[in-house]
Amino acid sequence: MDLRxxxxxxxxxxxxxxxxxxxxxxxxxxxxxSESVEEELLKDQREKEELEQHLRERESARTRKLTExxxxxxxxxxxxxxxxxKVSRHEYLKKxxxxxxxxxxxxxxxxxxxxDGVKLSEAEYHDLRHKKAIYDVLSKxxxxxxxxxxxxxxxxxxxxxxxxxxxxxxxAMQRYSxxxxxxxxxxxxxxxxxxxxxxxxxxxxxxxxxxxxxFEDQIDFIKAAVMDGDKFDYEEELALEKSKAKSSVLExxxxxxxxxxxxxxxxxxxxxxxxxxxxxIVGETGSGKTTQIPQYLHEAGYTxxxxxxxxxxxRRVAAMSxxxxxxxxxxxxxxxxxxxxxxxxxxxxxxTVLKYMTDGMLLRExxxxxxxxxxxxxxxxxxxxxxLSTDILFGLVKDVARARPDLKxxxxxxxxxxxxxxNYFDCAPIFKIPGRRYPVEIHFTKAPxxxxxxxxxxxxxxxxxxxxxxxxxVFLTGQEEIETTEEILKQRMRGLGTKIAELxxxxxxxxxxxxxQAKIFEPTxxxxxxxxxxxxxxxxxxxxxxIKYVIDPGFSKMKCYNPRTxxxxxxxxxxxxxSAMQRAGRSGRTGPGKCFRLYTAYSFQNDLDxxxxxxxxxxxxxxxxxxxKCLGIEDLINFEFMDPPPIDAIKKALELLxxxxxxxxxxxxxxxxxxxxxxxxxxxxxxxIVASEKYKCSDEVISIAAMLSVGNSIFYRPKDKQVHAxxxxxxxxxxxxxxxxxxLKVYNSWKENNYSTQWCYENYIQVRxxxxxxxxxxxxAGLLERVEIELTSNSNDFDAIKxxxxxxxxxxxxxxxxxxxxxxxxxxxxxxxHPSSGLAEILPRCVLYHELVLTSKEYMRQVTEIKPQxxxxxxxxxxxxxxxxxxxxxxxxxxxxxA
DNA sequence: GAGCACTGC
Numbered sequence: 001m002d003l004r005x006x007x008x009x010x011x012x013x014x015x016x017x018x019x020x021x022x023x024x025x026x027x028x029x030x031x032x033x034s035e036s037v038e039e040e041l042l043k044d045q046r047e048k049e050e051l052e053q054h055l056r057e058r059e060s061a062r063t064r065k066l067t068e069x070x071x072x073x074x075x076x077x078x079x080x081x082x083x084x085x086k087v088s089r090h091e092y093l094k095k096x097x098x099x100x101x102x103x104x105x106x107x108x109x110x111x112x113x114x115x116d117g118v119k120l121s122e123a124e125y126h127d128l129r130h131k132k133a134i135y136d137v138l139s140k141x142x143x144x145x146x147x148x149x150x151x152x153x154x155x156x157x158x159x160x161x162x163x164x165x166x167x168x169x170x171x172a173m174q175r176y177s178x179x180x181x182x183x184x185x186x187x188x189x190x191x192x193x194x195x196x197x198x199x200x201x202x203x204x205x206x207x208x209x210x211x212x213x214x215f216e217d218q219i220d221f222i223k224a225a226v227m228d229g230d231k232f233d234y235e236e237e238l239a240l241e242k243s244k245a246k247s248s249v250l251e252x253x254x255x256x257x258x259x260x261x262x263x264x265x266x267x268x269x270x271x272x273x274x275x276x277x278x279x280x281i282v283g284e285t286g287s288g289k290t291t292q293i294p295q296y297l298h299e300a301g302y303t304x305x306x307x308x309x310x311x312x313x314x315r316r317v318a319a320m321s322x323x324x325x326x327x328x329x330x331x332x333x334x335x336x337x338x339x340x341x342x343x344x345x346x347x348x349x350x351x352t353v354l355k356y357m358t359d360g361m362l363l364r365e366x367x368x369x370x371x372x373x374x375x376x377x378x379x380x381x382x383x384x385x386x387x388l389s390t391d392i393l394f395g396l397v398k399d400v401a402r403a404r405p406d407l408k409x410x411x412x413x414x415x416x417x418x419x420x421x422x423n424y425f426d427c428a429p430i431f432k433i434p435g436r437r438y439p440v441e442i443h444f445t446k447a448p449x450x451x452x453x454x455x456x457x458x459x460x461x462x463x464x465x466x467x468x469x470x471x472x473x474v475f476l477t478g479q480e481e482i483e484t485t486e487e488i489l490k491q492r493m494r495g496l497g498t499k500i501a502e503l504x505x506x507x508x509x510x511x512x513x514x515x516x517q518a519k520i521f522e523p524t525x526x527x528x529x530x531x532x533x534x535x536x537x538x539x540x541x542x543x544x545x546x547i548k549y550v551i552d553p554g555f556s557k558m559k560c561y562n563p564r565t566x567x568x569x570x571x572x573x574x575x576x577x578x579s580a581m582q583r584a585g586r587s588g589r590t591g592p593g594k595c596f597r598l599y600t601a602y603s604f605q606n607d608l609d610x611x612x613x614x615x616x617x618x619x620x621x622x623x624x625x626x627x628x629k630c631l632g633i634e635d636l637i638n639f640e641f642m643d644p645p646p647i648d649a650i651k652k653a654l655e656l657l658x659x660x661x662x663x664x665x666x667x668x669x670x671x672x673x674x675x676x677x678x679x680x681x682x683x684x685x686x687x688x689i690v691a692s693e694k695y696k697c698s699d700e701v702i703s704i705a706a707m708l709s710v711g712n713s714i715f716y717r718p719k720d721k722q723v724h725a726x727x728x729x730x731x732x733x734x735x736x737x738x739x740x741x742x743x744l745k746v747y748n749s750w751k752e753n754n755y756s757t758q759w760c761y762e763n764y765i766q767v768r769x770x771x772x773x774x775x776x777x778x779x780x781a782g783l784l785e786r787v788e789i790e791l792t793s794n795s796n797d798f799d800a801i802k803x804x805x806x807x808x809x810x811x812x813x814x815x816x817x818x819x820x821x822x823x824x825x826x827x828x829x830x831x832x833x834h835p836s837s838g839l840a841e842i843l844p845r846c847v848l849y850h851e852l853v854l855t856s857k858e859y860m861r862q863v864t865e866i867k868p869q870x871x872x873x874x875x876x877x878x879x880x881x882x883x884x885x886x887x888x889x890x891x892x893x894x895x896x897x898x899a
Numbered sequence: 900g901a902g903c904a905c906t907g908c
Contacts, residue, residue, distance in 0.1 A: 314906065314907075315906065315907080316906090316907080342907090342908095343907075343908055358906095358907060358908080359907075359908095360906090360907040360908040361907085361908070363907090363908075364908060385906090387906065387907070388906090388907075389906095389907065389908080477904070478902090478903075478904065479902085479903070479904095480902065480903090509904080509905095510904080510905065510906090511903070535904055535905075536904050536905055537904080537905065537906095539904095539905085540905080540906090541905070541906075556904060556905090557903095557904035557905090558904070558905095559904075559905085570903075570904065572904090615906090623908090627908095679908090680907085680908035681908080711903080712903045713903075717902090776908095779908090834901070834902090835900045835901040835902085836900095836901070836902080836903090840900075840901090841900090853903080855901075855902065855903085856901070856902085857901090859901080859902095861903090
């Protein structure tokens with residue numbers, strides 16, 4: 001097939017598309033509001049004036065700031081800045097409030113407070129008066145408590161004033177129980193408002209104002225507010241709930257469909273799809289785009305030609321649950337007209353017209369049908385998440401669209417990236433759908449926090465003591481952090497005794513056994529409060545109802561890849577602004593929420609990147625390159641990536657594939673390479689399997705491959721039973737067989753025990769991981785048949801198994817040095833055996849490792865001893881005699897290491 | 900004698 005670049009869209013076409021795009025967006029606006037063109041223009045003019053005023057004020061603020069020292073992470077500096085800045089901040093606010101009040105008094109609110117058709121209500125007017133009153137109180141207070149006028153972490157309070165824990169909480173408790181503490185409440189409310197950014201159309205004006213004050217650059221946020229705005233009536237929602245109870249299920253579903261924000265745009269949407277081949281859809285969560293769009297297209301006849309509509313999701317559960325929902329709405333059985341396709345599970349049939357699938361699955365389908373003949377529409381949903389698969393799909397799908405004018409392409413995203421997507425797809429029009437979201441108040445700290453963990457704990461307790469009921473979600477970086485936080489929180493809650501309501505602490509991270517994970521979904525008992533300590537898993541992957549408060553320390557662990565050394569590392573890094581918004585949004589899913597960020601507004605604006613770099617730029621590309629080669633794409637450097645990965649990473653991947661003999665000297669796919677591409681695994685693992693044919697041990701090798709690809713979550717190691725867990729693990733390592741064979745033993749023992757769950761508990765092994773390994777193994781066994789490799793067992797010949805491993809992993813070899821550390825054979829890199837390895841204390845002379853991770857040192861994980869001469873035997877093109885001789889001439893005391 | 904964010908095929 002031909003996937004080479006076809007001629008680019010001509011300038012005329014682009015121009016026409018742009019015109020169309022404007023028409024579509026404006027027609028959407030027309031249905032939303034009934035303003036005439038003149039009004040629209042007037043509004044624009046007004047907005048422009050406001051913007052200019054903002055810019056002027058910002059400029060003056062900036063010149064003032066230039067004389068101030070830059071904020072740093074140390075407290076003493078921060079305090080200085082605090083005093084310096086407070087004056088200007090306070091002055092500004094006061095001036096602004098006064099201005100607003102003046103305007104109100106002048107009676108020009110009718111004109112002045114019109115924004116997007118929303119007039120300032122009476123309540124808002126009173127709100128402003130209320131604020132003024134607070135100001136009066138505050139300005140009197142100021143002389144006494146000047147230092148306390150800002151939102152500040154109680155910890156800082158401690159440092160300054162020497163107020164101890166009990167004292168603070170006794171104050172908090174007083175307030176908690178005393179409804180008359182109005183002034184305090186009022187003051188706090190005011191503090192909250194000051195640093196608040198709200199979502200929702202009614203608050204649009206406020207968004208601009210507040211934002212303009214807190215941040216340096218407001219452009220992003222004005223857009224966010226525009227994207228959001230829809231009049232969303234809670235009561236309407238309640239009425240809907242009631243009506244649902246009355247009428248029949250199907251009727252209710254139909255009613256519900258009509259209530260979705262996308263419903264009024266149905267016809268325009270269908271027209272846009274009809275007129276354009278590629279369409280970028282922007283819609284917030286809850287707009288109904290994922291469930292409705294494929295149905296609309298189906299109703300409009302896009303499936304009449306016997307072709308399907310595909311909708312891709314980044315996650316398996318999403319694909320499954322959305323498909324289930326849609327089949328319900330359409331009144332058909334799941335798997336018939338509506339189906340889903342995910343790894344290990346193909347729930348589709350001959351009848352299927354709407355197919356929900358994971359993005360990786362569609363990528364696999366490309367291998368079978370490079371022009372996607374069986375689809376009439378492809379919708380890439382959640383495109384803003386930029387997973388590895390979506391990024392590759394973009395390039396492929398863009399190319400297929402050129403070859404197949406009848407194929408419709410929908411790219412759906414929830415963020416401000418829409419224009420980027422549009423530009424990438426030759427200025428495709430953008431179709432906006434309003435979302436449905438509750439307002440979220442965002443709070444920043446006044447001063448930078450040195451210890452975010454402690455700050456998170458203190459904030460949790462503070463919320464618990466002072467805020468109305470509602471669960472708390474805390475974002476932490478990893479398992480260890482979650483465990484320590486849990487301990488400290490429990491300890492502090494014990495210290496508080498029965499004076500305070502119960503706090504239920506629920507940790508959640510991916511490696512947590514499923515039965516413990518279920519705890520977070522249990523409803524919170526009356527009078528208690530739940531605090532969920534989560535990793536990034538709660539950012540996108542799972543939604544927890546009832547969250548009202550989010551605490552965001554602003555960090556997460558991110559995988560980075562160094563193409564030069566080929567080393568992956570997990571580093572704690574500051575999150576991006578997009579990520580921070582996502583986290584904040586988790587508090588506003590079932591009602592208005594609050595988000596407490598443990599960093600300053602200044603660092604949000606200046607230290608955080610706009611977006612997290614897409615995965616494709618920070619990962620090992622070996623698999624990607626193999627897939628693309630298999631699709632016939634020869635020129636990878638010029639492949640149309642939306643964000644091209646580093647050239648070094650592509651080169652490294654090509655080199656590796658060449659070394660594994662998946663590619664020939666000309667860079668063309670070899671027969672081995674084609675076989676390898678059939679396996680949904682890393683090329684080194686695939687090579688190991690393909691090579692097992694030669695050593696007649698494919699049965700064992702696919703077990704090892706399955707175990708290795710489920711990763712490091714096989715052994716469960718709870719903090720309080722570490723010794724037991726370690727002992728259980730070492731049972732599999734008897735005879736210094738190496739970690740690969742130990743994995744095989746684990747798998748085989750589990751199998752011999754009839755895949756028993758009990759056996760897993762006894763051996764501190766995670767059942768979920770083992771089941772996953774079994775699924776992968778079954779799939780691999782099926783694929784062996786496909787590439788015509790016989791399933792042969794050779795369980796007693798460890799050397800044969802190790803040689804198969806060597807065939808895939810020979811570039812990952814290291815040998816022992818005199819000082820007891822290892823050095824990679826082909827690099828000057830010093831490495832160590834990870835302490836969790838069974839060989840950590842054995843120190844064999846020459847080893848292969850599965851992966852290299854950088855934590856406190858460069859550690860090799862999953863290590864197996866090999867004979868140096870195997871390297872020459874198996875990879876003569878990669879190693880020469882010198883490499884191997886070096887290792888044997890390395891003067892080691894006899895009898896040490898290699899037995 | 901250290902320490903594994905999250906997906907997906």
